[in-house]
Amino acid sequence: MYDCIIVGAGPAGSTVAYHLAKQGHSVLMLEKAPLARYKPCSGAVSPAITQWFDVDFTSVVDCVLRHVRYTWKLEDEVAAELTTPDPVWIVRRDVFDPFLAAQAQQWGAIVQDQNAVTGIEFKGDRWWVATSQGVFEGRYVVAADGADGPMSGWLGFKEAKRRIAAHVEVTCDRPLAADAALSFEFGLMKNGCMWSFPRQGGYGIGAAAFIGNAPKDFRPYFEQYIPAFGATYVPGQEKFHSLKRWDGHQPLHTQQAIAVGEAAAIVDPLTAEGIRHGIFSGFHGAAAIHRAIAGEPDALAAYTQTLHDWGNNMQWAQRIAGVFYRVPGVGYRVGLKRPSATERLGQLLTGEIGYGDIANRVIKRMTTGFLLGRK
Ligand SMILES: Cc1cc2nc3c(=O)[nH]c(=O)nc-3n(C[C@H](O)[C@H](O)[C@H](O)COP(=O)(O)OP(=O)(O)OC[C@H]3O[C@@H](n4cnc5c(N)ncnc54)[C@H](O)[C@@H]3O)c2cc1C
Known part of the structure; x- marks a missing residue:
């Protein structure tokens, strides 16, 4: 029996595998696609992810970008620059994701690709995980199978709107x-x-x-x-x-199981950023399972709470998105054209500030801009 079976080898799953394996736990990560699979994704990721790994990412950073450009109907261009010390990385997911999985393998995690999970059942004291290549037993399971995977439904979590x-x-x-x-x-x-x-x-x-x-x-x-x-x-x-964008708090743990990454609906509702948040949830998910294995009874509930605390910030992102995308012309004019907008974007991407720090000001500015525009 494995200490933990992780379903899905995207950034969230590999982060869980990396940290659990590093702490000496037996880990099996199952991935239905070949490891270097194509994932439709633009691959922008904040170097802030390095805080969650003891790994040098240099070899998988395709390029580093500092400049930002906004347009409105392809015109009215605004050029800006990120002012944070760490600009944005671009990664190719068919390179980045296998790299992360390999980091987990280096600590002893077993990774099986082209092995889709077809069903799960909790029997006795463990999970029985059925795959196209046989059944595996795990004390804990992790749903890391992304926006379209079946795991969160099988575990009884509320299905987020896709x-x-x-x-x-x-x-x-x-x-x-x-x-x-x-x-x-x-x-x-x-x-x-x-x-x-x-x-x-x-x-x-x-x-x-x-x-x-x-x-x-x-x-x-x-x-x-x-x-x-x-x-x-x-x-x-x-x-x-x-x-699967963040859309309200929901429990992310159940009997010896948690959901991480997009399976837990953690995508930023304003920007669609999901890689950093997936890694964040994977990091905390692994810590929770480690503590649960050590006998801490509320460790998985604490994981849900950690993600809810983080979700409070997403709640603000959702509110800003609700106003911005309803009157984008106003948001463009009174928000994005301000140099401080890109400064804040950089700070948000590195986690230096949260949406809660700026939301009231941003929403007020857009509402006022809208009302003045109607006069
Ligand atoms: C068009 C687009 C552009 C995006 N651009 C960005 C961006 O620039 N920056 C950013 O941060 N985010 C971006 N995102 C979001 C980001 O791609 C996702 O949030 C991120 O991939 C989620 O990571 P994950 O590990 O949770 O899931 P995934 O990366 O989706 O990995 C889940 C894995 O589970 C596997 N799986 C599914 N079902 C099973 C099964 N039954 N058995 C075994 N394995 C299974 C899948 O094959 C997959 O490999 C973008 C998304 C889209 C759609």
Whole structure:
């Protein structure tokens, strides 16, 4: 019997595997896809994640970006710079995710890819985890199977609403410019935004609605946006993936089990940032299981509480998103055009400040801007 079976080898699952294995626990991580799987994701991640690992990430950082660019309907450009000491990393998920899994393996975690979990059952004192290649026994299980995985439903957690996001990989021959920028476009798509994050040899271009309904067809948006980056949209090029954004507190533990990462619906409702939050939850999830194995009766409940404390911050992000994406033109004008907006973005990404520190001011500014605009 393993101390812990982790379902899903994304950043959240590998973080749990890394920390539990490092503390001497027997760990099995099961992944349905080949390890270097493609995940539709733009791969922007804050170097703040280094606080949760004793690992050098240099080899998996594709590029480091400091510049930010906003547009409204492809015009009215605002160029800004992140002022935090640590700018943003861009990683390729088919490189970054296997790297994290390998860190866990180095501490003795067993990783089996191409082995989908098909069912789980709690019997006696343990979980029985059925897979395409047999049944495994684990004292604890971790749902780390992302936005579309079945684990959170099987464990009886409330199903968070899923939203579809679309992603296009654009390749280009030009070398990455010194002022290459994280670009955000707010006027083209109703209820959401589009973004383009440069990387060596191309761009990761995404689109998502953050309130209301997602567009039925993303194609017209990509057709307009992709040419801004020197490429042409090829029909059918976009890949789709669900986003499980934070949407209220819910228990994230049950009998000898927890949910981490997007399986726990931890994506930022304002920005769709999920990698850092997945790693954060994986770090605390591993600590909780370690303490539970040591006999601490409320360790898993404390994990839920830790994620709720973090979720208080997401509640503010959700409120800002609710106002911003309803009147994005106002948000663009009175918010993003201010130099302090990008300064705050940098601080939010590193965790230096939380949404609670700025929400009231931001919402007030947008509400006033909206009312004045109507006069
Ligand atoms: C278009 C788009 C762009 C994004 N851009 C960014 C960005 O720039 N920065 C950022 O921080 N976040 C971004 N995100 C969010 C980010 O990609 C996710 O939040 C993050 O991948 C979640 O990590 P995770 O480990 O929880 O789950 P995942 O990375 O989804 O990993 C879950 C794993 O579980 C496996 N699995 C599923 N079911 C089973 C099963 N039955 N058995 C075994 N394995 C299973 C899957 O194959 C998968 O490998 C983006 C999301 C989208 C959709």
